Amino acid sequence: MATDFGSSVQRVSTGSTVLRRLLIGTLLLGALTVLVTIVAASVGPFSVPFTHTATTLLDLIGIGESTAKPTEQAIIQSIRLPRIFLAFIVGAALGISGGIMQGLFRNSMADPGIIGVSSGGATGAVIAIATGASTVSTFFLPLFAFIGSAVSMAVVFLIASVGGRFSMTTLLLGGIAVSSFLGAITTATIILTDDLNVQRQIIFWIAGGFDTARWESVQIVAPIIVVGALITIFAARDLNLLLIGEDEARALGVRVTLVRNTLLISASLITGAAVAYSGIIAFVGLVVPHVVRLIVGADHRVLLPLSALGGGLFLLVADTAARIVLSPAELRVGVLTALIGAPFFIYLLVHSRARLI
Amino acid sequence: MLAANGMLEDSAVLRVEGLSTKLDGKSIVDSVSFSVNRGEVVGVVGANGSGKTTLMRTVAGLLTANSGEIVIDGTSFGHASGGASRQERSRKVAYMPQLAVSHPFTAFESVLMGRYPHLGRFELEGSGDRDLAWQAMERTSTVEFANRKLDTLSGGERQRVVLARVLVQQADVLLMDEPTASLDLRHQILTMDLVREEVRDRNAAVVVILHDLSLAARFCDRLVVLDGGKKLAEGTPWEVLTPSNLRAAFGVEGLVEPDPVTGKPHVLLLGSDNSSKEDLVGTGRTVHLICGAGSGRELMHQLRVAGYDVTVGVLGIGDSDREAAERLGLNYVAAPPFASITDEQHEAHLELVKAADHVVLCAMAVGLNNVRNVVAATAASNLIMIEPLERVGDLELDVATGVPDFTDGIADELRRGMIEKFGEIPESTLLFELARSRGEDL
């Protein structure tokens, strides 16, 4: 007879299983993404009749033949679609990386740039702009930004590993210190540059945007983000265990240092890749994992994939709005993410305070 | 004991050999060895900083040992890195930490994580795993908050959830660092019952750190006492929980007596050497001890801690009781080694006997040299006699009272007469007896 602590309590429902939550979430967000993609491919300053958009999209997936004029096809295929893809994949990168950082640092304030990746990217971009390298080739700006991200991440890692013992607190503080330092370099460059155009470019780049998206950008950035995302999802269950305590994680078979470093590096690199092609887009990496956690819970095997989908969807919506609200001019998407995201987040905070605590 | 296949053949499921662990260059665990068999609960006790947690974390593989060996179920986990994989180890050893970190998972999710070592990387928990989790939650009565996030639970509730997770892991060896720390009394007992049941049903082995020595004595088959990183003692609770071990390992005075319900050792803590002497039961009262060859040593400590003034009868130089009396600064009558008690010494002894409120005669061996100590006892009006720990069997001597007698029965005769008059009590109840008589006096 088994020892029983107390009155026998009925088993309560613990919600659906991981698989069910993942499937339902994926289907829902996937369907919404398809829907938004169709809308995003249909709208823009250049008006394309919806039937033309629809047939072009169907043509692309091998159904029927596009009825659109060549220009319309070009607009959809070489302007809107790469931009849609880039916005989605960058949003996915930021969502997943925010989810990882919040888990690793056990801090819901953590965002993808927490260990200096965004500031490093910004500094790299500023160097590319200020030296004029960005006008030489369209690859230089993202390249410099990515190098900036990687270098700053490496520096923060070194700081946290000094003395042979790795410390998450030092990592966090090192990230803050390096970010401040790089921020000062960026600001100093803006102030000291003689060229007003350079200043404007930097400010615009920092506000983030997808107006320069091309298939070439997608081809470079997508593999990095997809591989990074797969690695992190591969380690999702280990991240769960890390969250219940390092000792517990070790005792349950997790190679803590390996998993933590893999997660930190992949999350930082996919953030760096995202930042390199989009500039600094605030709020997505902070809010999306939060919201997803409120809805599906903290299990990273569900949280990370759905944060990726949610982040992609959110950024796609924001970028579509950025394209059309001032048409034919456009807003910076980084401005819109905060404009849309902040009120929505506040609403969630107010309505689910009890569950957040 | 190496078998042909190179594996260590051993009945012990966990064997720790000469394990040493340093933290920041400081030695915390110093060549500790012990082993645990299947179906056995081994308690680790010791003062704060004695290295219990470090020892357990090293065994759990959370810290790297500087030297020594850990053999779990025949597989060696040496101090060098490598060896068997972490997941393999995690199927064999479960670890329950002292403090449960708060996190955003629900209690149920948290319990289910105990199944991870048994799942492949992309394998999701099946209904079997979920059933196990439910059973564990039922056993720890945590079902009612299965859906609550862990950071909304109290410390004790959280600890029970962690216990459920450890059970779900179904490891051969359970390492538990103070599993009852945040629990109320009822849940302490229930938790330990659960641990015993787990050991019995699954033939598992448990190493548990406990602060409550009586709880440790009650639930553990064997105890390992740590002091300053070294193993001070190992054995059954009765073997290990002695007043001197308590003093050495914890710096406290304690009485160990049988628990009236379980018969296991019950530790009654008297206090430490520097406890306040005010309001103690013995304050202002004098107890005279007649003892020798170590028979009165514990009592001297205990009586002092209880506030009594203690005087001691004639003790020869080199007698371990005399050393104790000297150390405690007690008033005693001294004699040269191996010499008979002189008239002068006997007179002085009688003075002390008469001056005392109580006279206690220990069950010490008596020879011709010290037979006058027993004689002096007869002068006492309120004598308390201590019965021997073990009655000595039929030797060449007359041992009617069970106390070794080398006086051709003189001492035994005297003793018998006094037993008829005053009776005998076990050593561990002396303080109760004294306290009771104090209560009658008042």
Place this chain on the structure above:
Amino acid sequence: MNRIVNVGLGARFVVVVMVTLTAAFVVACGGSESEATSVAVQPTATVQAEVQAESAVTEVSVSSVPVDVTPTTTASVSATQMPVATVRVTPFAVPEVVEVAHAFDKSRFADIPGIIDASNFGWPRSVETSEGVITLDAPPMKIHSLSLGHSEILAAMVDFDRLTAVYSFFVDEEQSNIAELSVDHKMIGFDPEEVVVLEPDVIIASRFTNADTVALMKSAGIPVARTNLENSALGNVPNILLMGYLIGAEAEAIKLADEIQARMQFITDVLASDVHPRVLSVSKWTSAFAAGSGTTEGGIIEQAGGINAAADSGIEGHQQVSIESIAAINPDVIIVPQPLDGANTFIEELTSNPALAEVPAVKNGEVYYVVPKYHTTLSHWNVRGIERLATLLFPSAFSGVTFEGFLNWGE
């Protein structure tokens, strides 16, 4: 755009009084060191009036002002009940001593906003800008301009050495029309202190100058005129005349104004066509920016006979646009006013993008790099931009026409 109106009449009154006192102080300093001291320690109405009267006397020798003219400060001064007007008139019974170096048509200044007394061509003279009224005692020999556009205009009217300093971006060949002049000139940074140290007689600010910078300079006792710069070449003429008046280069200002007017008239005469191509001015600085309504580039397009396609599509000011926006704007001509490196990359991107293949500008090969300095600064040099763009848009109308260089402004 009078900023002061916005802060209310009370504030305006205070500012006017302050400017008057500052002007009086400057006058006193110029006239007599000892009197300046007395002004500083005893700023009462009486002393003030005397000082002004006396210092005015010392200025007569270089003045061509008729004696009976009442200074324009009268209104504000009488409001503070300082009898300046009366006092001032008395000692001015001196005949004209020196005429200006060359004659010019004074009537041209009659309706120029900001000139307080359009009949006073002597010193002191006063102008009113959004920074209030300033009075200069003598032709300023040390003029400091805070904007490139103003510096370009000033360079056309006076010897460049009278400009106290230039800024680093003035030397950029592609962005500045006075790059050559600026190369060997004194160059300063953006710290207002560096301007104060130069002790300029007057500072000319533009509408882009930070209010705090202006306030700092004014508090250092330097008169500041903030004058407008217009997007249209002809619209700038009054500003040019006002500046000419302020610095005593009336004849040169008229000459510059005449030339602008003549050149613009010529273009208008040639452009008899009813065809107005839709022109998009767009440059790429990381992101692409189109010049909408209210921009210099847009003004040049319109004056060159085109339609600003961006403004036509509802864009105001400089706004970020995407390639698709350019397709939607669908311009006949695209001009890229930015340094050649970036311009070439961008033009390549525009002409190779399939989404723009049907845009007339791309289809017809009408995507041009234009020298940014004619399109982005606000000065008479915009005329050069207009002339060139007009030639580009209407090659047949302008075939055989060679635009002459500007008269004596270093082209």
